[in-house]
Amino acid sequence: MDQDIRLVFPEVRKCIARISFCREGETKELRHMVIPGIVVAVDTDGSATIVANPVFFKMCPEFKLSFPNDTAAGYEKERKLFSTMVDYRDKFCTFKLKPEVNGFVQPAKIETKPLKAADYADAFIFPRKDFITPAAYCKGGVVNGTEAKTEVMLESASHEYAYLGSPIFNRNGALVGISYADIGCLIAWTTQELRDDVLKHLSGISYVSDGIPVEQAPVQQN
Missing domain, CATH: 2.40.10.10 (Trypsin-like serine proteases)
Structure with missing residues (x-):
């Protein structure tokens, strides 16, 4: 039976990382972009495989990522990464990164x-x-x-x-x-x-x- 969406939201957010880009040369309104990264697998050492839309990775040499956590802020401190670490597929891109704290981040069902x-x-x-x-x-x-x-x-x-x-x-x-x-x-x-x-x-x-x-x-x- 379908649940009230409010009941599953706390679990769903455990599989969503926040990815941000700063696009130089764009107007202030379009310079900063934030998209979701979906955790689809977590290795035994805690490393997470993330799937995302490839558009901005192809446009920007750098991006920042933060994993969800159980703090009041809701997310870890952002880490700067490089688009060269991204593996491009046909419709998606993937990359792997380990959260600062193991156990909270979970793969999507x-x-x-x-x-x-x-x-x-x-x-x-x-x-x-x-x-x-x-x-x-x-x-x-x-x-x-x-x-x-x-x-x-x-x-x-x-x-x-x-x-x-x-x-x-x-x-x-x-x-x-x-x-x-x-x-x-x-x-x-x-x-x-x-x-x-x-x-x-x-x-x-x-x-x-x-x-x-x-x-x-x-x-x-x-």
């Missing part, structure tokens, strides 16, 4: 059950305000999406730059997609596309089906 129209889904975003920003949900629902599709349209509250890799979660707190475009509603790659592009190359992925853990994601045919 990857939903394998296909989405369908009218399913509830919510986008996790970082409102871009004063560079360092809190996290929030944009509530929405699936406009279309079938088992044969690798992308879905999410009817969600419009938000500036929410399309740049915002993770989409169902009401059980499982990842169901990652946004990549905004045409009045968010368009997101499904986790099938994420699996084909990234996850099949990794181990230790937390797959679920309708919220119930499964050993591995079933292969879906288009």
